[in-house]
Amino acid sequence: MLPFATLLNIDKSLATPVFLQIANGLSDQIRRGVVSAGTQLPGTRVMSELLGVHRKTVVAAYDELLSQGWLEAKQSRGTFVSAKLPDIRPQSFRTVPAPNAPSQQPGYRFQANPLLSLPASKGSNALAFDDGFPDVRIAPWEALSRAYRTALRQGFRKNLLFYGETTGEPSLRTTLCDYLRDSRALPITVDNLLITRGTMMAIHLAVQCIVAPGEVVVVGEVSYASCNLIIRERGAQLLTVPVDEYGIDVEAIARLCEKQPVRMVYVTPHHQHPTTVIMPAERRVRLLQLAQQYGFCILEDDYDYDFHYDSSPILPLAAADPGRHVVYVGSLSKVFSPALRIGYVVAPAELINAMAHFRRIIDRQGDNLLEAAVATLFRDGDMQRHLRKAQKIYHGRRDLFCERLKTELGHWIEFSRPTGGLAVWARFDPVIPLAKLAQRCRERGLWLSDGTPYGIHLNATRLGFGSVNESEIAQGIDILKKAASE
Amino acid sequence: MLPFATLLNIDKSLATPVFLQIANGLSDQIRRGVVSAGTQLPGTRVMSELLGVHRKTVVAAYDELLSQGWLEAKQSRGTFVSAKLPDIRPQSFRTVPAPNAPSQQPGYRFQANPLLSLPASKGSNALAFDDGFPDVRIAPWEALSRAYRTALRQGFRKNLLFYGETTGEPSLRTTLCDYLRDSRALPITVDNLLITRGTMMAIHLAVQCIVAPGEVVVVGEVSYASCNLIIRERGAQLLTVPVDEYGIDVEAIARLCEKQPVRMVYVTPHHQHPTTVIMPAERRVRLLQLAQQYGFCILEDDYDYDFHYDSSPILPLAAADPGRHVVYVGSLSKVFSPALRIGYVVAPAELINAMAHFRRIIDRQGDNLLEAAVATLFRDGDMQRHLRKAQKIYHGRRDLFCERLKTELGHWIEFSRPTGGLAVWARFDPVIPLAKLAQRCRERGLWLSDGTPYGIHLNATRLGFGSVNESEIAQGIDILKKAASE
Numbered sequence A, B: 001m002l003p004f005a006t007l008l009n010i011d012k013s014l015a016t017p018v019f020l021q022i023a024n025g026l027s028d029q030i031r032r033g034v035v036s037a038g039t040q041l042p043g044t045r046v047m048s049e050l051l052g053v054h055r056k057t058v059v060a061a062y063d064e065l066l067s068q069g070w071l072e073a074k075q076s077r078g079t080f081v082s083a084k085l086p087d088i089r090p091q092s093f094r095t096v097p098a099p100n101a102p103s104q105q106p107g108y109r110f111q112a113n114p115l116l117s118l119p120a121s122k123g124s125n126a127l128a129f130d131d132g133f134p135d136v137r138i139a140p141w142e143a144l145s146r147a148y149r150t151a152l153r154q155g156f157r158k159n160l161l162f163y164g165e166t167t168g169e170p171s172l173r174t175t176l177c178d179y180l181r182d183s184r185a186l187p188i189t190v191d192n193l194l195i196t197r198g199t200m201m202a203i204h205l206a207v208q209c210i211v212a213p214g215e216v217v218v219v220g221e222v223s224y225a226s227c228n229l230i231i232r233e234r235g236a237q238l239l240t241v242p243v244d245e246y247g248i249d250v251e252a253i254a255r256l257c258e259k260q261p262v263r264m265v266y267v268t269p270h271h272q273h274p275t276t277v278i279m280p281a282e283r284r285v286r287l288l289q290l291a292q293q294y295g296f297c298i299l300e301d302d303y304d305y306d307f308h309y310d311s312s313p314i315l316p317l318a319a320a321d322p323g324r325h326v327v328y329v330g331s332l333s334k335v336f337s338p339a340l341r342i343g344y345v346v347a348p349a350e351l352i353n354a355m356a357h358f359r360r361i362i363d364r365q366g367d368n369l370l371e372a373a374v375a376t377l378f379r380d381g382d383m384q385r386h387l388r389k390a391q392k393i394y395h396g397r398r399d400l401f402c403e404r405l406k407t408e409l410g411h412w413i414e415f416s417r418p419t420g421g422l423a424v425w426a427r428f429d430p431v432i433p434l435a436k437l438a439q440r441c442r443e444r445g446l447w448l449s450d451g452t453p454y455g456i457h458l459n460a461t462r463l464g465f466g467s468v469n470e471s472e473i474a475q476g477i478d479i480l481k482k483a484a485s486e
Helices: A004-008 A018-032 A044-051 A055-068 A141-153 A170-184 A199-210 A225-233 A250-259 A281-294 A349-363 A368-379 A382-409 A434-443 A470-485 B004-008 B018-032 B044-051 B055-068 B141-153 B170-184 B199-210 B225-233 B250-259 B281-294 B349-363 B368-379 B382-409 B434-443 B470-485
Strands: A071-074 A078-081 A193-196 A216-220 A237-241 A264-267 A297-301 A326-331 A343-346 A423-428 A460-464 B071-074 B078-081 B193-196 B216-220 B237-241 B264-267 B297-301 B326-331 B343-346 B423-428 B460-464
Touching: A004 A018, A004 A044, A018 A055, A018 B281, A044 A055, A055 A071, A141 A368, A141 B141, A170 A193, A170 A343, A170 A368, A193 A199, A193 A349, A199 A225, A199 A264, A199 A297, A199 A326, A199 A343, A199 A349, A199 B349, A216 A225, A216 A250, A225 A237, A225 B349, A237 A250, A250 A281, A264 A281, A281 A297, A281 B018, A349 B199, A349 B225, A349 B349, A368 A382, A382 A423, A382 A470, A434 A460, A434 A470, B004 B018, B004 B044, B018 B055, B044 B055, B055 B071, B141 B368, B170 B193, B170 B343, B170 B368, B193 B199, B193 B349, B199 B225, B199 B264, B199 B297, B199 B326, B199 B343, B199 B349, B216 B225, B216 B250, B225 B237, B237 B250, B250 B281, B264 B281, B281 B297, B368 B382, B382 B423, B382 B470, B434 B460, B434 B470
Parallel strands: A216 A237, A216 A264, A264 A297, A297 A326, B216 B237, B216 B264, B264 B297, B297 B326
Antiparallel strands: A071 A078, A193 A343, A326 A343, A423 A460, B071 B078, B193 B343, B326 B343, B423 B460
């Protein structure tokens, strides 16, 4: 008789029930050929003694295997390993190559994206001058919690607990549409709006639906790195044009268009990413003219619209787009918290349909409950109150941050005070290589990007002031100064 | 002087502040060329009288446009439309084609997926024999609500309010890994697990990372329609093999492999979709052998693992996969609610990394707070208690549903009582065309699929019994019988 106690190796301390351990162990040994097809198994009483378990446990295990087809019960003769199993040689799965195997490779292969490495992350509670993220401590979480509870309570009645619309939970779609119309003068209806999980998904859908592999997409020579990845992953041809103190060089785009068809231009006109400058009116007009003339799509990423300190925000390109050339994306990541995974894309209705169909095969739909809760925040005014409060707080932080940066590090850093957004674009003196500086800062407890996403040659990075309060700004500037003077 | 009151068309009842209406209106008219570059504007006092608004409002509007670059203030001479704007002809954006425009197409084009139409949806509170969805009324929403509140409260400390891991919130990754090991004997660590938004995203990522355009993917000739869309969207070659009363025909796969390289085989061995049959042991062993021999990947979709009535569930192929050929996907949609957007994929660690990198450019990350809350449900045992409760309830509903279906409609419908899952595969007598029957049922208040996702020639569909209680089953069967006898 086979050494079943050894083969099956029961461990009563495991969470897996003992009968399942027996069943799994037996089927495993059958699969390996150790217990071969047609073998008669010991009766349940004998087996229970061999294994030191209750007989009922063995009965349950045998029943399990009978119903799975591994065992056969023969009338008044006992229990047998099924004779219908294919002839299996011992260990054939583990080590012995199949005789005519064309390949011993693992049964998969993957296309890792070498460009796509996860950035060094900072914890939300670490001190950091980050990429320009909001202070999650000031967001109206309590209101969100209440609204989520309400959404759950009303969920069945309001049809939130089931499959939903791929374009977004209807109440959020309506509320956000109103909000975008009021705050940005976008001439849209709900048919022009698709709720996504964030800006990444919005850009991904737009690029998938608009750009074919091989077509040209133009971005600034310094631009949003994640967007570049999406474009390259699509197999598009990524061309760059210079970025100056007025944003992306529109005349350079015109020259490109004369030479070849351009399918899409990605821009961040409100606060150029990463340099934070605002694109002036004449460039905006010219860009829209070019789009009309050459028939390309403008992908406008308005990641930072809501925070501006020296004037009202400039309206998006999408607000002045009679030719429907602009696809407009944004999210609540900067407004509320990066953890609130809600973004959106605004486009002509036919394009929204196309994107919804594509979204359906990557993510089916969003989170009905969360979307309904966020709609409530807009409807009750909590979101708007939060925006006003945050605007005031960030305004103060920008002033303090720029003042301290100028005073303490002015001879090492060149920067302009941004008129909006949550970060300063800081160009460091070449005598202070940013990689080393960031390393030294991190050792002293201040997280800082080393600027590699923007190209090492620039020796520049974004220093976010939004997520740090007054004492943290003082503390951080102090660390930065010490690290720079080392 | 231009008729500014007409041009600007102020409406004080709008939510947009009046000064912004003026600023937007003016920049709009400048853009159209109605107010041309270099024009002097009326002084603020005159303009305020023209428009019937307070002077301060006009000052704010002018300031806005000055900061945006539309206007210029000339020392002691007044306010002018910027001379730097390009020469714009009236209406050039709206109707007049640019002289050398190569194309008057809209600035986008899209690739709509003709295969992908949203299915006729039913409301969660409509009476339906659906595709096999759970009863969302019995899920532990109250526990989820509590856990979500806790996650929010502890969010800052636990680092849930910020950007997070693309592979999933760490506590859920750990908890789910333990759960899958215990319940399915998957030999995995957290490195083998990626949390997704659901099965669709899991399949999408697996197909993107494993299958190159043009490669062969094999599915059952009746299979999961959404998965077929993902495969076709990838540009892969979709081949089908027969499905019989033991599931997918594995010998047919062997014959395909002899003729050409096969990259992936998609299977639902636990409950074949849509026919609900269980793949027996000998086919499982053979399929794993073939994967080893020919080096293809088995994509195992275990959408229905948790509900089984006549025996314990058969362990997944992924539990017996020494060659690492199986990629295993599942979700909480059937366990809890389709609105709970959490799924997962289990695979070798290198493949998980590749999928995470790809996921990052379509969705960056999941919902930290929700994932932490769901981890709490597993850790506190709420999820397990719910599963035991649901198992009992669905067992009863299956028995009642099949009994009533047999008694009331047995001469019109052929079906086998499923040993698990939440639906019956019902083949209707050709004298009752399913499209008509579904239509009649819907008119009488019972939602029913018309079977088109499975091919009209089969005249068959899934009748879900999970989401209907005893009286709803009675009511639904009654409607179905009346509609069939019409």
